[in-house]
Amino acid sequence: MHTDHRTSLHPDLSLTMSESGSGRPALVLHGGGGPATVAGLADHLARTHHVLAPTHPGWNGTGRPDWLTGIDDLAVAYLHHLRDLGLRDVVVVGSSLGGWTAAEMAVRDTAGTITDLVLIDAVGVRVKSEPIRDFFALDARGLAEYAWHDSARYYQDPANVPPAQRAAQEANAATMRVLAGDPYMHDPALLRRLRQVDVPALLLWGESDRIVTPAYGQAYANAFGDGRFHVIPEAGHLPHLEQPEATFALLDAHLARRTPAPV
Template structure:
């Protein structure tokens, strides 16, 4: 039985409902980390940006316990909503979910035409030889900033300044991420399945990302037939936060060609 999203799934909707749909998928940091992507795409697209089940205090059904489960649930929801030719844009874990959605869509006739293109921004998920994913769960706040940002001082948030509610949400988000993505934030079968993706795909990586390096991203793109790969200078794991204009300069031409 296909996993299903909760009926009360929190979804930020923006843009023109009659335009092409972009599904924007956040990573471990939650919806706020992809807010610039939503804002950038909204003038020309119909943007849907869900909060993944279990993040920010939301409910996670028991049958969503992996990235594959979450990808299947999003595909079913898009299909039930009558969507087609959707551009899936994912950041970090969201990039992994986007790739998994494209793989599942290519393998299932009922999803034919549902996904039109994929943009993977510093996505995790694959196991690449000699390019390990940094153990995010073993890092403190300062170490995360140093690994994920070109300018760590910009990304560092001192946990001492968090409210009790913020600490609880951060803890809960981490627990949910460990369930969905696993402690290694990877699936050993993913790399071998990337070749089944048939839609236009763009892989974008920040030059200074040390959680997953640009070499890792290049290997992911190389496993997908016809995929484009690009690097954003002076940016880390979230290039759309550190260098938004440079990120749009890469994404926009791809979207124009992938129409």
């Protein structure tokens, strides 16, 4: 069963939440492209998990309070929400910006709510030798070339995008700039803090990602206390869209090898 509803996190912060499936709780966090980019991922997980997939505040026309100005604010809000719901043994899966949010949640999770992490082409850390591509400086053609393996298939000519859709994309990008624009797409302290995260962390990376390269992903994985890294061929920044079968197989294998958390 699949439901969409609004839920209140604070007096001035409510979330649009998509909920589906049953079983172990899984929080699925989208990147800058919005919730549609992780819909297939959420559907796959819902076969075996109770999936919660929020729309980040400020995306797709949703409200964002003035105080929510960073990914750390978003991470704390989601972590508190999981605790308010009384959820335990949670797997958090995040794509791109959502992966950064998941990592920020993990370093703040003193209650042991999160027991598994899956980061898919995540941003969020600074790797000196592998700078993050400036998303805001790319035009539509450049974004397709840097983000996708098959850029010809996924390129969207702005002239063919309906005005309402283009306005929504621009609004989403403006929200992303507020949350992640300065410092650009990273938390300067996050990389060194990841060593204290002792839950299993799976990092999946598209081989052709030129927004954050596989070398960046490997450094990210190495920073975790228990990080594992896998490259997915013929995929870019969103491997779960370009190569869903390969992505889901690695995800399923990772989740199947876990030791159940104590009740």
